[in-house]
Amino acid sequence: MTSAPPNHANVLAQTAEHVRALLAxxxxxxxxxxxxxVRQLALHIGRTEQAxxxxxxxxxxxxxxxxxxxxxxxxxxxxxxxxxxxxGLGVDRATIDRVxxxxxxxxxxxxxxxxxxxxxxxxxxxxxxxxxxLGAIGIARTFAYGxxxxxxxxxxxxxxxxxxxxxxYKNSQGTTINxxxxxxxxxxxxxxxxxxxxxxxxxxxxxxxxxxxFHREWRAEA
Ligand code: NI
Numbered sequence: 001m002t003s004a005p006p007n008h009a010n011v012l013a014q015t016a017e018h019v020r021a022l023l024a025x026x027x028x029x030x031x032x033x034x035x036x037x038v039r040q041l042a043l044h045i046g047r048t049e050q051a052x053x054x055x056x057x058x059x060x061x062x063x064x065x066x067x068x069x070x071x072x073x074x075x076x077x078x079x080x081x082x083x084x085x086x087x088g089l090g091v092d093r094a095t096i097d098r099v100x101x102x103x104x105x106x107x108x109x110x111x112x113x114x115x116x117x118x119x120x121x122x123x124x125x126x127x128x129x130x131x132x133x134l135g136a137i138g139i140a141r142t143f144a145y146g147x148x149x150x151x152x153x154x155x156x157x158x159x160x161x162x163x164x165x166x167x168x169y170k171n172s173q174g175t176t177i178n179x180x181x182x183x184x185x186x187x188x189x190x191x192x193x194x195x196x197x198x199x200x201x202x203x204x205x206x207x208x209x210x211x212x213x214f215h216r217e218w219r220a221e222a
Contacts, residue, residue, distance in 0.1 A: 006090045008054050014089060015061050022065060028148040029141030030064050034132055038063065041199075042128035046121070048195045055095060055121045058086070059102040063129060079104040102126075108133075108183055109166040117192055127196030130187045135203030138184060139210055146176030153177065154218065180211055 016039075023032045039060040046056040062085065066077040079100035086096045102122040106129055109115055117123040133141065146153060152175045160181035163169035174182060188204040191197040 005092060011086075011089050011091055012054075012057055012061070015058060015085070018085060019061050019065060027144065029144040034141070035061060035064060037132050037137070038125070038128045041131050042125050045127055045193055045195045045199075046124045049120060049124055049193050051120045051124045052098075055098050055102075056124050058091075058095070059099045059106075059121065059125045060128060062086075062099060063103050063106050063125060076104070108187075109169055112162060113166050113169065115190075120193075123192035124196075127191050127193050127200075130191065131196065131199055131203065133184055134187060134200055135206050138203065139207060142179055142184065143176055146179070151176055154214075156218070177211075177214070180207060 019035055020032045023030065023035060026032070039057060042056050042060040043053060045051075046053050062082040063078070065085075066081045082103050083096050083100045086099060098119065098121065101118070102125050105115060105117055105122060106126050107115070108130070115126070117126050132138065143153070151173070154177040155175050158175055158178060160178040161168075161172060161174070163172060163182065169182075172182070184207060185204065188197070188200045191200045
């Protein structure tokens with residue numbers, strides 16, 4: 001006798017509760033509300049692009065449960081923890097593998113490192129995660145993360161770097177302002193869906209305005 005497959009709505013509700021409990025007190029910009037925004041953006045993009053919304057929502061919910069940035073650069077922990085969680089809920093193997101593959105490839109690994117997504121669902125979740133790194137929210141999260149990581153806010157003597165490998169990106173000791181040039185301003189051209197590209201354009205323009213003004217005020221000009 002085999003047990004009935006779990007109901008999608010139940011799996012999603014239990015997963016959301018699990019992730020909310022895990023990330024509730026995060027102060028690095030990777031809190032529950034980041035996950036919730038990524039989920040909403042991913043569902044919006046996924047609907048327009050006609051992706052499998054069950055896989056999209058599960059991957060969006062679980063994409064940061066063990067981010068390499070907080071686990072000594074280990075990028076296999078996230079997919080493993082997500083797989084264990086979903087297996088515990090009785091989710092079928094094929095769905096688990098699709099979700100785990102997305103989590104393994106979702107994050108940014110340096111300006112010179114390609115992060116292709118094999119599936120439409122992966123492209124949708126990656127675009128949603130990157131959109132939450134752009135615009136007003138992106139700016140706020142970048143400064144929150146910089147403070148959390150103990151980085152200087154800005155140092156005009158330090159030029160932004162183009163990281164050719166994940167290793168170099170992982171080990172870089174940057175400033176918060178340089179992070180805009182090393183990652184955030186590059187994301188617009190790395191969006192993978194037409195809907196993601198469209199949403200990124202306005203957020204990108206807003207960050208450019210912010211940076212222009214930041215530099216002007218830094219020089220005490222305005
Ligand atoms: Ni994220």
